[in-house]
Amino acid sequence: MNQDILFRNNVKIKGKGKQSMIFAPGFGCDQTVWKSVAEAFEKDYQVILFDYVGLGHSDIHAYDSKRYSSLVGYAQDVLDICTALDLKDIVFVGHSVGSMIGLLASLRHPEYFSRLVMIGPSPCYLNDPPHYYGGFEKEELFGLIDMMEKNYIGWANVFAQTVTNNPELPEVKRQLEERFCSTDPIIAREFAEAAFFADNRSDLKKVTVPSLILQCSNDIIAPLAVGEYMHQHLPTSMLKIMAATGHCPHMSHPEETIRLITQYLNEASVSVVGSPAVRGVTL
């Protein structure tokens, strides 16, 4: 049973530490996106990487349209892995929608988690005027899904083909194939719908695990207003505004990402867990 889950989610375990640290990729990505960041934690933590069912090198036969039609299904993947490895008090690091997946998992089994680190999270991408600004209108999100289709996202080898005339970068090619090419177009579309049309705003106040929100500058996917909303509604959360721009600081600015996570975890280990004093914005 345990072996089945580890195979299903292509779970990889590295590192020397006692405490476990699990890295959840964001929308449409597999575990290779964590390459630079995860390696930095291997000396102090047991690092766990995985792919959601339907992505990367997961067992695509385990994909079930119904289960993965909402983020709860993906959260169950995380819980299944924690149960299979008998994990407790782990540090969960999620990117983008991966953050929300971890947050949902922590509601079901708070005892599995000691800290949530969320990079560019958003509880709801849709605008809900007049009080909530998620950043997007419904048509715009459907436009993105259409654009994915027209770029054959999920079609095998489409992106990898472009690499063949770049022989000096074989490592990149392998990484790319893993990242973009093992996804099925239907799964890609269903994941997009589950991720972009989710509204988990009402879940924020129920979270009991302390959290760090890493907010990029000029992130159009998760704008600053959304990061602040998260911080206001998440009990015992800390918000850090990064110098990094864009939506993928773990790829574009791994050093800053590693530094902020390390800093947070070190502070957390000396401060009283869950103290309101942890709340605050560091610029």
Place this chain on the structure above:
Amino acid sequence: MDEQLDQAPCGFLTLSEDGFILAINQTLLKILNYNQDSLIGQHVNSILTVPARLFVQFYFFPLVKLEHRVEEMYISLVNTKGEEIPVLINALLKREKERTVLDCILIPMHKRNEYENELLLAKKETEEALKAKHKAMAELETTLKKLEIQKEALLELNQENQKYQIETKKELELARIIQETSLTDPINNDQFQMEVFYNASGELSGDIYGIYKIDPYRYGIILLDVMGHGISSALITMTLHSLFQRLISAGFPVDLVMKELDSHLHKLFHNNEEARHYSTAIYLLIDTDKQKIDYVNAGHPPALWQDPNGTQYELSSTAPPLGTFEDVVFKTNTFTYKKGGRLLLYTDGVDPLASNYLAPLLRKTALLPLCRLKQEILTCLHNEKNVYHKSDDETFILVDFK
């Protein structure tokens, strides 16, 4: 920017690594309806539609980061009028002296885009159709499974049924033996020679007869046919049998025997009109001393009497069947006979088409032994059954008066 690139037949754009516009050619500015100054230093997002901004974040920049180039990516630009311009973009990361920049060429693809939209629409429709087909298949499979289960249940039921049938058949066979046991044997002595044929359409018969020697000179012969056939009729024959056996053996007069049987049926169904059965019957009381026969025919097919000289008489019905009307008076008929005469009693199953073939047959076979007559009748019966597939209880009694 050199003149050639500025006026190239495709859009050209140089971006900083984090997406800010460093240079843009005239072709692209024309497409976008901007002038140069308003775009330099702006983020590329300002010329992208919202979906394209997202897509570029999710795929364009990560690809550039990993691969240092992008080829054939479809995105959409937006011009100052808010119009959407679908383009294909190729990008190449280039290291300059102090910085890394991203050179991009963009080719509008309005027509190709429309064509692709059509293709996608067709693809979606096909997928929907496939989905519908799979759904229909799944439903069919469910139905098939249900049918299988029903079939299993039916088979089981059928087995139970067969078991029940076998048991019932056994029971009926036992009942048939009991019914036939109640039948008397034909009397063959110095006075009479008899042949009897008794055949039920099913296991049990609605016909019953009795032949009794009452005393050295008197003999009683009775034949009854209870309406219908099968188990219910057979049960009634058995109640009638026990009654007429006692009455006849005690030597009661013919009219009294019939009256008692009639009352018995009335009493039997007094409180149950639905179950009411009636019965035709003919009873003959033969006095060999006086060579006289008393008889009553209650709704029964006429018995045939044939004198030694070949003259035939019909002992026709003079009363309604037993169990039909209350207060019927059964009047005894009497005739005297000569030795050498021949008597035929039968139920209507023996002449199912009422073709009256028996009288001529009786005449034709006058000089033949009784067993031959019996054979002839059975042959006729057999042939008729083959033609009409009719099936009723059949009984006949043949008597030669010595």
